[in-house]
Amino acid sequence: MTDQPASTHPTPRLRVAPSPTGDPHVGTAYMSLFNLAFARQQGGSFVLRIEDTDRARFREDSEQQVFDTLRWLGLQWDEGPDVGGPYAPYRQSERLDTYRPYVERLLAEGKAYHCWCSTERLAQMREVQQKSKQPTGYDRLCHGRTRDERAQLPGFSETPVVRMLIPEDVELQFDDLIRGRVSAPRPDDQVILKADGFPTYHLAVVVDDHEMGITHVVRGEEWISSTPKHNLLYRWFGLEPVRWAHMPLLRNTDKSKISKRKNPAARLTWFQEQGYLPEALVNFLALLAYPPAVGPDGEDVEVFTFEEFSSDFDWKKVNPVGPIFDLKKLEWLNGVYIRALETGQLASRLLPYLQRDGVMPASPSLGELARLGKVTELIQTRMVLLSEATALVRPFFVADDELEIADDARAQLKDDSREVLAAAIDALGPLDDAGQGVLGSDSGWRAAPIEAALRAAIVDGMGIKPKFAFGPLRTAVSGQRISPPLFESMEILGKAPTLSRLGRLRDQLG
Template sequence: MSERTLPEIPTVADLPGKVRLRVAPSPTGDPHVGTAYMSLFNLAFARQQGGRFLLRIEDTDRARFRADSEQQVFDTLEWLGLTWDEGPDKGGPCAPYRQSERLDTYRPYVDRLLAESKAYECWCSTERLTQMREIQQKTKQPTGYDRLCLGKTREERAALPGFSETPVVRMLIPDDVELEFDDLIRGRVSAPRPDDQVILKADGFPTYHLAVVVDDHEMGITHVVRGEEWISSTPKHILLYRWFGLEPPQWAHMPLLRNTDKSKISKRKNPAARLTWFREQGYLPEALVNFLALLAYPPATNEDGTDREVFSFDEFSAGFDWRKVNPVGPIFDLKKLDWLNGVYIRGLSVGELASRLLPFLVDDGIVGDNPSLGELARLKAVTALVQTRMAHLSEAPPLVRPFFVPDDALEIAEDARAALGDNAAEVIEAAGRALGDIDDHGTSVLGSDSGWTAEAIETALRTAIVDGLGIKPKFAFGPLRTAVSGARISPPLFESMEILGKTSTLNRLAALLATL
């Protein structure tokens, strides 16, 4: 191919946004928590700078592709509030945003490199490459392609062992390849020398290394923010930008998330690596976003100069500075996340928390898909009792269930029954007599003038059991707690009885008494 017929490299038209950043997950299963981590830092900077945040789906790995994974990416990032301006589901000036729909885009770039002898075809079979690597490892040679196909025609290569009918295309890495580059987080960085990387696979799909450069250029990406595992690939990418006569973006390589044993967090070994897991476990999205920010960024600062670990995305974005990102791989400490989640749960209004609990209660069959106004009012009252007793929303069902099951369907837990003392029957009988005397005329606690209140219940029970039977307060009410909740540990007793109402409370006391 002559110089005159070389494919043109498109220039980027004026695109919206002062800066343009992207996250580019691969749809190969449940989204990795790292996708949210990278999205958070990309989005924080884009919003601070008045820029644009793009979502691109890198689905060129067809062997590991999963059709449902893309929707999971959309759903989990939307749940976290990490929303994008352009993407497969929203469109934009750089559509399409799926690499599998952009295959015609990559071929001219490959043809140009082949024509300029900056790339070459390689016919080596998988078996031959595996054998080559094994020999290199055994003889302690540098690993990498040995350039057997370089300079050979198809016929010349076919005469040698390990030939494959369909070639791949490899970069021809020059001796003077630049190995250092500037990083927004790490300063001047040095990477190892790359080998002749495959840029076009035998199936016609580009590899990550070519596609990411082409797509980032054509989508006007100004800052590439990704994990530190890509540092070693950056010289290849800078080289491709140089060969195509393009301006490289700025680079920011984030520290990898690590398990407590310092290993890289992976979906295979750690369920918390799955982004969907956090929703299933009942974490609040704002707590997870706060936690992910703290993994690689210092706390917010109060007016008096003290640190504050609880902050919103808007606060994080407003003061964002790449120089503050800690390049040391952070430990993914779930205990810290549990603490943060509890703080956020306690900070919600009762009504808001009740609405967030509802999906977990529906899934558990405690309430139906379309709860009545009475059920919603009762849920709000129960939520006020349990708000301080949860670290996860998923802990709500066993706490809430006793308030929604029929009296004759309440199950008494074995550990609660085993803990009942010898005087349980005496306590329950005394409680029944005392509570029976309370006037419950009027509306319920949920509406209000009834004499059946937590204060009246507590007064009656303390008089009958603590004073009347001489039982110490810490031991006096255990049998009653078991009777009304079925458990040893439950929401506050007197308030629980108020919500259940007089009839239900007395029914449950009688039911347990009958079994003693």
Template sequence: MSKHNLGPVRLRVAPSPTGDPHVGTAYMALFNLAFARQQGGQFLLRIEDTDRARFREGSEQQVFDTLHWLGLTWDEGPDVGGPVGPYRQSERLATYRPYVEKLLAAGHAYKCWCSPQRLQQMREEQQRAKQATGYDRLCYGKTEEERRQLPGFSETPVVRMLIPDDVELEFNDLIRGRVNAPRPDDQVILKADGFPTYHLAVVVDDHEMQVTHVVRGEEWISSTPKHILLYRWLGLDLPKFAHMPVLRNVDKSKISKRKNPEARLTWFVEQGYVPEAIVNFLALLAYPPAKDAEGNDLEKFTFAEFSRDFAWDKVNPIGPMFDLKKLDWLNGVYIRDLELSDFTSRLLPYLEREGVLSGNPSLGELGRLKDIAALIQTRIVLLKDAVPLVQPFFVGDDMLEIAEDARRDLGPNAAHVLSAAIDVLGDIDDHLASLTEPSAWNVARIEAALRAELVEKLGLKARAAFGPLRTAVSGAKVSPPLFESMAILGKTSTLARLHALRDSL
């Protein structure tokens, strides 16, 4: 046990740097962090990088970046340090060896020299015989020389646990109550390369780091009996266990990075989800919403609100469905509730990524963007949805492209409508009357003039009157409000675009 007294509660999330961070990492971090903050404890980030075959350079930094983006920050970890580091398993190899030696000396573990080929053949024979697969203990009780005389010998041994016949298979779970797990086989705890397996490393690290609550996915229920054995054999205090339900697709299959792009945390950044909505959504997946005074569900809440009322016995143990339609709805709610300046600033990375704006926009461009943002904030679900709506305002009039579906929808009278609009808009003065009086080129004047000319005088319905103008101004069938768009573009650009479309018909 560490000499530090770090209580009262300590929880951790322990991702493996094997590629893009999984959404399940954020899901686990959220519930661990919520309880830690409620209890006034600490939340740790540990990198479990002992699987060197699957290690991916840069993955660790992606974990840091995406969790920080979500606001799920930690008190101790590889990047911030702490009193019980190092916080990368690959930097802790010397820590595990004394524990292995203690298990070997007590007869709770033994060396195994079986080659991978011999183990594969053993499993295949067990499967053909319809037997439960598991190590057959060929090496147990043998010296290295005795084992060398038998087939399938490997020079470098692994170390296995010796699972007793009377192993306890039930344990208490904070979410599920009394849980019954399947009987484990003689699990490898130290690999031939000198790296510990997850099962030994997680027990040692959680003990050394004084983790009081081990919260992880339900797929680890089957491993918990062997972890409890290790705690007992090594004379360590048991933590409390909580096994979260696994995230599932609507067809009830497990979410996988191989099959689901939304399993990658970076995907949510790319698509334009706001982190507050994702945190809210992940909490709702396995936790009931609060109720208002009338008994209605309060599905929108902050992390602080979630943490304040958190209780493990409220977590739903049934695997929740990861419904993107629900997340999209929630994301739209959060976007609409953002302050305009905040919403505008969140659009910038997506506009820069698509080349709509440079990485260093001018004050004039930022001012125009804020005006446009006010028009579209209620119209988008994802931040990236803003790109095609904003782009027409930052492209040269002669560079605006008319979408084919919009051109096909113009109708036979489009040229006549555009000509009439050009005439009436051309009569609106776009100069400032004075420093205190705005230009006549404004939303109210533009709308009044166009309605009088196109709807009242020509007798056109609004769709027929304004559809061609919308296409001319934006290049698309769907755009921000027409009259506001013209006011932002200005008289010169508006007339140039009307002329360009009319002349192309």
């Protein structure tokens, strides 16, 4: 047990401490972002600690998911289980010997006591309190009793827990960097050491934050009610408390707390699966509780980098009201970031999704990558999610006889569609697929000559309005009702595949 107060550290030290009990929650990224922004602004350190004392809900793969998703977002920590650091170990399950002296000290000083109440007895006690509309909390049946004395009473459990003895004069107010002076409800006698020998969050968080020199604790507002007992532990151990910042909770559109059971967007991995760009998600998470930057003309600037966010950071600007998790806003931001990428960068971002969905092979050839680059230019403005590229790109990489016609595309075909397709085949036949057409150097297999030939044959020759003239061609070439630009798509596909697809649909309509 060290006696070095956190304040002796010359620079701020902040941490995020997720529990590996399932898929990482988006709130982990949200908290990490604000911790890291302040740490980087102040030249401090950002620590990742794994709080794995909840062994009943522990999931072995969850820790690695935390590492992977935070790194995907670019929220890199300075110290942690995988990178080490001067305060290792950074997993609570590896620090059990650290907590025991603190517990023994509280027991010796009469500030904590053993409790042998069974879970059944505690459940009955809470039920009685709720029915009689009393405040729920432990009734101190075990306080002041020896093990043998308690064993004579009902609801006895062989293995005790250790509880804090909350004094009558416990301080319920504290200062918060975001909320100012805060009042919290009176806590009950909190369990600090469980029957399995693992500390609860309430003891471990105070001990670990002190031992690791943490100076600022940024966490969700649901922990406001626990802060008085944490401050009490700091005082009992003679330690200087951290500075608190309780962030507003992320909420669904119905104002309920966002949770993995109700909302798939609560899972951090979901954003990767759907094709959100990490820089867009970071930008969005910042905007949830922080105002936009102000432009030169006083306008809101909602698109900004992490570095810009960090340099401007001020706890007083954080909005304490729980923000609504508006996916429409995130989709808009994601589209902005997609359009800002260079074509090659976007193609590289798309490739894993196309490989996942079977559109492109695990090891694409140079020719396939070149084609993907050309297709990416066509679809860059038509996506808000990277995963949407699958449907747009697939027609360019599927064999002509394996192209499926979507039901909604087939349904919009009209009675004259066969004649339109036949006219298109005749019009495109003379174009030279080498780029030097029989009618001149600019009449080869390029978008402009393709469009000119088709307009002459269908719009002018058949008298069909442009609005309706090219629908059957789009269906034949892409299999979809809505697709990338038609003439550019034909150019990328090439002459033979284009004519093959036009002829295939024509024959199907015969």
